[in-house]
Amino acid sequence: MSDKVITVDELLKLLKGRKYKYSQVHHTYQPDHADFDGKNHLSLQQGMRNYHMNDRGWYDIGQHVTLMPDGLFVTGRDFEDDKIDFDDTPAGIAGYNTGAFMVEMLGNFDKGKDRLTGKQLDSMVKLQHYLVSECGAKVMFHREHAPKTCPGTGIDKDEFMKLVNNYGKDDKKDEPKKSYPYPGKLIREGARGSNAALVQNKVGAKSDGIFGPKTKIKVKEWQTVHGLVPDGIVGPKTWKKMF
Template identity: 40%
Template sequence: MISKSGFTKFNISEIEEWIANLRVAKTILYIQQHHTWNPSYISFHNNNHFELQLAMKNYHVSHNGWMDIGQHFTTFPDGSILTGRSLEQSPACIYGFNANAICIENLGNFDLGKDTMTAAQQETVVRLTAALCKKFNFTINSDRIVYHHWFNLLTGERNNGAKNNKSCPGTNFFGGNKVAECEENFLPLIADALNAVVPLTVIPVLKYVCVIVSILNIRADASAKSKKVKGREAAVSGAILRVYEIKNGWYRISSSANDWVNASYTKDVKRYSVNADVLNVRSGPGTAYPKVASLSKNQEVFVPKKKITDIKFRWIINGSKKSFYL
């Protein structure tokens, strides 16, 4: 494990242990798979991991205007992994589908006829994804593990590659970038990697809350006088937190540790799953208002506010400062 330029480099065994001990305040619901396209294998020289990662960060910040590198992790042809932006921050990887997601960028161009993924990188992609699934108690399916190719670039609508989509993570990524190819070729490898894992005991979540301040410190007890928890980043504005215990106006946000936040800096939200094939998101409470995005079946949202007026529902999605309507 080596750190440089704000990134940490792991081998797959090291990052599995790191993820097992990871403590993330925000709720994680999805894992995104991408390929970098450029840089591709021709740019990798076995010892320039940090240089390539820093170049991607500089491009994302200076050219795209993002706050940081877009992805949370980057895998490399030799099987190494580098960390990227903080897991407490949403990625900048799939327009309209970044909230509550983890983004994995796999260095290379995995379209047909381009780079052939090495066996070392294949193993790393599978085991890294499996480790995250284990950590966040995911069911292995194509609602939780998603490819960039399945989302319309302009609207963020999930159309499974029907129109206006990138090929990312590549037309030859584990045998193809279609949903059926993911389910046939990639997801079984994730399931196999988890076969020997004893399922974790799941502690019930009492409710979900959204952070409404810029930074919310996490403390070792239910008191403002308590020390900040070491080794944990503060929760950030808009993050969805899980609540496992309530005491004296404080919420415990870990199922296994005494990690507490002040409840007065949060807002209650409810978790909903879309049951329509496509659910339009509009700028106002009615079909006459412009469509600004869409949600696909089984996609989940957290709703801080619901108001019924003339059988019209008002929703504010994922702590956004703007009001949207479904």
């Protein structure tokens, strides 16, 4: 498969009908977000391929796709059905490559470095939701089976899986959508009452009408998935997106 820059929806079409045992999640560490200029998708991918082939001695790049900071993917190692089977297997986690699909996220997601947010996070969560729900895969972080921090100490797997498992639930067509006018003031930690409860219901927090630290965390997660600044404060933009 020649390298192509594709959207997450185009990738899901390529994966339609395929089954996997594992979905491997990795980060590049190097290169990172600072190396991405919005136009060098293919050159960054080729640089990784050169390293994997020339320095590691692999026959091709290790990953099936690389997820760039703008939410677009670059195809890598072949995963389409053809007469050759060995090239479908990634080089990612020893003992867990057979039957696996491998995603490499461009960035260094150790704490204090790059952050997995916005379009990159949304594409990743949408892909992983599809791999789990449609392809039968189990999500596997590299660090679970190797002495590494990959895909980064800044990514908590439990929280990541909540986003994956809940993806799309806000968009159920069979549920009537209710609209609420913006209350005219920020809803933040310390707020109490019906508006705080509305926010809690929306983000999956305990609905007691008390906006505490746990609600703030849930709001940040919700904002991140929906491409908003994750400040944990429900202002006009967040409220409009929610309601």
